[in-house]
Amino acid sequence: MSDNSTAQAPNTNQQSAPLFYTEPEPLMKHGHKGLKIRPERDFSFAAGTNTVPITAPEFSMAARHYPIIFLGQDLVPVVAVGMNTGKNLFVNNQGEWEVGCYIPAYVRRYPFILMGQSTDERLSIGIDSESESKKDGARSLFENGEETDTVKNALNMCEQFHQAYLFTEQFSKALASSGIVEERAVEVEIGDNEKQNLGSFNSINEEKFKELPDATFLEWRKSGFLHSVYFHLQSMNNWDMLMVRSAQFAEAQAKKPLN
Numbered sequence: 001m002s003d004n005s006t007a008q009a010p011n012t013n014q015q016s017a018p019l020f021y022t023e024p025e026p027l028m029k030h031g032h033k034g035l036k037i038r039p040e041r042d043f044s045f046a047a048g049t050n051t052v053p054i055t056a057p058e059f060s061m062a063a064r065h066y067p068i069i070f071l072g073q074d075l076v077p078v079v080a081v082g083m084n085t086g087k088n089l090f091v092n093n094q095g096e097w098e099v100g101c102y103i104p105a106y107v108r109r110y111p112f113i114l115m116g117q118s119t120d121e122r123l124s125i126g127i128d129s130e131s132e133s134k135k136d137g138a139r140s141l142f143e144n145g146e147e148t149d150t151v152k153n154a155l156n157m158c159e160q161f162h163q164a165y166l167f168t169e170q171f172s173k174a175l176a177s178s179g180i181v182e183e184r185a186v187e188v189e190i191g192d193n194e195k196q197n198l199g200s201f202n203s204i205n206e207e208k209f210k211e212l213p214d215a216t217f218l219e220w221r222k223s224g225f226l227h228s229v230y231f232h233l234q235s236m237n238n239w240d241m242l243m244v245r246s247a248q249f250a251e252a253q254a255k256k257p258l259n
Helices: 056-062 149-178 206-210 214-223 226-235 238-255
Strands: 024-026 051-053 068-071 076-080 112-115 124-128 181-191 194-204
Touching (some): 056 076, 056 149, 068 226, 112 149, 124 149, 149 181, 214 226
Antiparallel strands (some): 024 124
């Protein structure tokens, strides 16, 4: 699967399939003609994660709302959408993503995905076999034997995502070879002079970035990598907002009456 992403968040278990997907399979007219998928604004499937993969071209938009961090040896870029495992602080109980906050393309494209090997001349569109929805507003994939706009738009989005994914792979490889990425811990204060470690992630050391050789800096400028570096560094300021959001959520949960 060429744009497979199995990013592992702090305090979560490694996943064998792409995040959110149960069993992707090729989209078939005869096999999926009666299938309906989630309403366009239903993101309930993303409510149980605290990180979401993004591509480098998305950094400029994601940096407005989330910390952008890198996970694993491959330095997969993700946005942190929660402080604790299993909770996305930007999806409410109705499955709605918070209005005004950027929704990563990885989330918007679900349940579709491009399938195939990186050496394939052409990739095919696939769908999560467990994605059927019976909610009001669920979208049909085929009508009168023809693809609906839902499928046509999904194919376009998946192709764009794939190209962005390939660019991001090159960006992550450049970061890995540069030696400017370091591991950091996520810590929150839970009492007087007491902190709790919620996990670790990788981020760019700004001082090391400034010390890059001129040749590397010029190469990254030509490759389009510098924008992603700057927006990643900017996004680190969003940790404070995420911690406040997490504290507000915990306070609201504590006030709920017991059943």
